[in-house]
């Protein structure tokens with residue numbers, strides 16, 4: 001049973017298998033069609049373990065660039081790690097992840113990230129370390145101040161967000177991908193008075209903030225909140241949610257109930273540079289710029 005870069009047949013098999021966990025549509029045939037056509041998934045390189053013609057494990061590896069105080073690094077983000085139920089518990093996923101890391105290491109990529117939907121202990125055993133990652137959500141108050149904003153169809157923007165020492169570097173191609181990959185129509189709203197903007201998605205009355213020109217810092221947060229609540233109300237939503245992505249610690253005290261460590265999409269990082277990697281100590285403590293819009 002070899003680990004390998006998937007061919008088209010193996011990709012189709014792997015995509016069909018994940019219908020049970022990540023359905024694009026209740027109908028398996030439509031699910032496969034949508035997943036094969038999805039901009040998000042087309043960006044990844046897909047790897048599989050095959051046993052006698054059957055895919056028994058698969059994952060996607062997405063190209064990213066990370067920045068740090070000492071320069072940029074090529075990286076891969078793992079997504080959709082999947083083993084069909086009948087083949088679980090045999091070490092397939094662990095072997096495939098290690099193999100893919102080695103495969104990229106030979107080409108000079110030594111940094112890997114992923115967003116864990118399972119107990120991070122699983123990935124910790126494979127050398128990943130958990131980075132601080134938080135989410136927030138609350139039900140909108142029924143009424144509130146209305147901010148005048150213009151709403152545009154989404155188009156690529158760069159949120160810049162100064163202050164981070166580490167994170168994913170937004171490149172031009174990423175900006176387009178970030179918007180094309182979302183499965184819902186997007187809303188780009190710009191405040192007439194300040195020019196600050198919010199990029200969001202609306203699903204069944206929930207307003208998800210994908211990114212914004214405002215940082216999530218103590219000084220910007222009240223303004224972000226004001227724009228977001230007004231924009232969400234104008235979009236007909238009753239709930240807002242997003243990730244806390246900031247180089248500052250999350251707000252304490254009165255915000256305790258809305259800011260929570262993520263139970264899903266937990267950010268993890270692995271470096272094959274060994275214990276001496278200068279990023280290691282710092283990266284576990286300070287904010288890492290990885291926006292919800294870039295999640296894979």
Ligand SMILES: CC(C)(COP(=O)(O)OP(=O)(O)OC[C@H]1O[C@@H](n2cnc3c(N)ncnc32)[C@H](O)[C@@H]1OP(=O)(O)O)[C@@H](O)C(=O)NCCC(=O)NCCS
Nearest residue numbers: 021081082083088089090091092093094116117118119122
């Ligand atoms: C998680 C998953 C990929 C593991 O695949 P696998 O080939 O069975 O993995 P391995 O054989 O390398 O490891 C099995 C271990 O995974 C652990 N594991 C499986 N699901 C887990 C979960 N939800 N949370 C924590 N650990 C889990 C098993 O308990 C087992 O632990 P052990 O080694 O201590 O006995 C597989 O269970 C799966 O496809 N799950 C559904 C999709 C999913 O959630 N993917 C992860 C997204 S981040």
